[in-house]
Structure formats: structure tokens, C-alpha cells
Amino acid sequence: MLAEIKHYLSYPLFTFNERVITLLEVLMVPLWLIISIWLSRVFIGKLATRLKNKNKDPNIVHLIERVLYVIALAIIFITTLSMLNVPITAFAFLSGAIAIGFGFGAQNIINNFISGWILMGEKPIRIGDFLEVEGVKGTVEEINTRSTRIRRVDGVHMLIPNSKLLENTVINWTLRDKLVRGTVRVGVAYGSDSEKVASIMLATTSQQPEVLDTPKAAVFFQDFGDNALIFEVYFWINSQVEGGLRLVSSNIRFALNKAFEEQGIVVAFPQRDIHIDGTLALKHENQPKG
Structure with missing residues (x-):
């Protein structure tokens, strides 16, 4: 039974870069991606929970989570290419063309992405701050790489692009203290x-x-x-x-x-004094004869 499974897994599917790709190698790639991404999320989540339990600044914890997640994705991507025996230099020309097209077509996304990292690093706005943006007041619940989630005083959630928080005037009621x-x-x-x-x-x-x-x-x-x-x-x-x-x-x-x-103090209300110069003549109507 094991010999048959090994035989099927060793079955060659195609040749890539003068190398025979077997069924096992094809199945290993999605399995590796699923397991590695899951382990990354579990590890980063446990680390963030431990830092929060130690009463660390939630903004620092959030920044660490984002940095570790980006590093984990980069490692997973490079390892996947290594498993497929694909050199990174093979993507040099393609990645350059994609970067140029992506730069022209996604300027706002890139702007918000960079603004998000500035907000998390510089911390002019932090999780839990009470903001007033364009006449709207609310509490910051989460700062993501593209937008910031704010819960308004009426309970409605707002997603504000990060670039707006840097380019426009924002009133932070709790920046230094409460x-x-x-x-x-x-x-x-x-x-x-x-x-x-x-x-x-x-x-x-x-x-x-x-x-x-x-x-x-x-x-x-x-x-x-x-x-x-x-x-x-x-x-x-x-x-x-x-x-x-x-x-x-x-x-x-x-x-x-x-x-x-x-x-006995009276709270005032609007009132007017009328002064009349001269005398008033009152006209009496004739009484009906009985």
C-alpha cells in the first residue's frame, strides 16, 4: 500500500527549468502555504496576546503584529520559490513591469498604505484616541495599513483612508492626556x-x-x-x-x-420694558340703553 502511494506521488507531471516536477512536489506547495500561514497567524497572535497581557501599549503591539506578518509572508514567498527551484532573478523583469503599472494605477492605495505605516510608527493617532475629523467625532478602534476604523459617538463605524488623517486637520482630544x-x-x-x-x-x-x-x-x-x-x-x-x-x-x-x-436666584429669560411718551386717551363705548 505504501509502495503504491509512493509510486503515485513520484509520478512526473511536467518539466520546469530542466527539472522534473512530481505530484508530491505539486501537492507540497499548497500544503506548505496553508501550514506556514496558519502557523504564522498562531505565533503572531499568541505573541500579541502575551504583550497585551503585560499591559504593553496597544499601538506598539499592533505595529509589531504588522511587521512580523509582513516578514512572515516574505519568508513564505521566498521558501515557496526555493521549493519550486525558481530563481528570484526570473521575476526581475516581470516584477519591474508590474511595479510600474501598479504604481500608476494604484497611487491612492500606495499612499494610504504608506500613511498607515507612518501613523503606526509616528503615533499621532493611537488606538483608543478620541478624534474629531471633518465634524465627526469618534474613538479609534483599529489602524490598518489602508484605513483606520473609528466608532462614532452614535455607535456607527467609519473607515477613513489613512492619507486623510495625515493630510487634513484632525482634532485629537486625547493625544497627550485625557x-x-x-x-x-x-x-x-x-x-x-x-x-x-x-x-x-x-x-x-x-x-x-x-x-x-x-x-x-x-x-x-x-x-x-x-x-x-x-x-x-x-x-x-x-x-x-x-x-x-x-x-x-x-x-x-x-x-x-x-x-x-x-x-431665590432667578434664571433670566428674554423680556422687554416698553416706555410710552405722552398720555393715552381711552375711548369708552356708549352703553346700550336699557
Whole structure:
């Protein structure tokens, strides 16, 4: 039985480069490709998992994964050519022609590919950063060689070409740290005690657990408005998403509304005083005769 299998596997199929190619060699190539690619994925995946468990920077782990995967593919390709006894120089002319055609036809792909490696190496944008791109806000989930995946604040995923992230203006809210400044603006009625209003706003804001002690919150008397005295409180929080800032601002407004009601401070609303020069003559209608 084994002799018959060996005989069939040794059966010559064709001659390439003055060398007889057998059935075994033909079957070995796809088998080698499948096993080598699978082993590469398993090895790289386990290495990445181990690095993540050691709390390594996910951006560095992602970059290592990409570099090792490219190296593995190059080794597999060269080894496959060696198994087929095909010299690499045989591809010199063909690869040059393909490179020229590919360069003209795939400029955007190459641009995004190079931009992806720049993003992973230079790290102006990292996994987990909160970005604002062309009016859209979201969190970076993955940086690939062609595009970057961002999860918007409404849960929708976006794929943005890497070249756009380098060529256009991008606001990275968490590039250096997670500090985000928020503001709450309030207008109170004329005649209110301005110092008391400022004290209530500062105390109410500082009592929020998310508001940081450093930098400290600050209250500013911004302006004498048409209908109100305008006050504004500035505060800082640690946040990676826009929802965190909105939630804290909302909680501050709830607390201010309650505190103002307890202290008898009126939140202003639009109103107009009408002054009439001269006297008004009221015309009385004749009463019907009974």
C-alpha cells in the first residue's frame, strides 16, 4: 500500500527549468502555504496576546503584529520559490513591469498604505484616541495599513483612508492626556447678588465627582447681557469620549437649577420694558340703553 502511494506521488507531471516536477512536489506547495500561514497567524497572535497581557501599549503591539506578518509572508514567498527551484532573478523583469503599472494605477492605495505605516510608527493617532475629523467625532478602534476604523459617538463605524488623517486637520482630544475642559453658561436676572451666584456655581461644580481639583474650576462674570447677568464656569475632567463631558455638564445644570431655586436666584429669560411718551386717551363705548 505504501509502495503504491509512493509510486503515485513520484509520478512526473511536467518539466520546469530542466527539472522534473512530481505530484508530491505539486501537492507540497499548497500544503506548505496553508501550514506556514496558519502557523504564522498562531505565533503572531499568541505573541500579541502575551504583550497585551503585560499591559504593553496597544499601538506598539499592533505595529509589531504588522511587521512580523509582513516578514512572515516574505519568508513564505521566498521558501515557496526555493521549493519550486525558481530563481528570484526570473521575476526581475516581470516584477519591474508590474511595479510600474501598479504604481500608476494604484497611487491612492500606495499612499494610504504608506500613511498607515507612518501613523503606526509616528503615533499621532493611537488606538483608543478620541478624534474629531471633518465634524465627526469618534474613538479609534483599529489602524490598518489602508484605513483606520473609528466608532462614532452614535455607535456607527467609519473607515477613513489613512492619507486623510495625515493630510487634513484632525482634532485629537486625547493625544497627550485625557484632560477635557467643559463649560456651563448661565444668565441670572438683573438685581441678583453676583458674588453669591459665583459662589454657588463654583461650589456646585466642585461637588461633582468627575470634576478635577487640578486644574481647579473657575467662575467668570462674562457680560452684562440684554436680559441677564452672564456667568460661565470652566471645569476639567478626565474623559475619552464626548458623552462623558456632556453628562457632567448636564449634572451641573441640574444641580445649579436646584441651588438657585433654594437661594431665590432667578434664571433670566428674554423680556422687554416698553416706555410710552405722552398720555393715552381711552375711548369708552356708549352703553346700550336699557
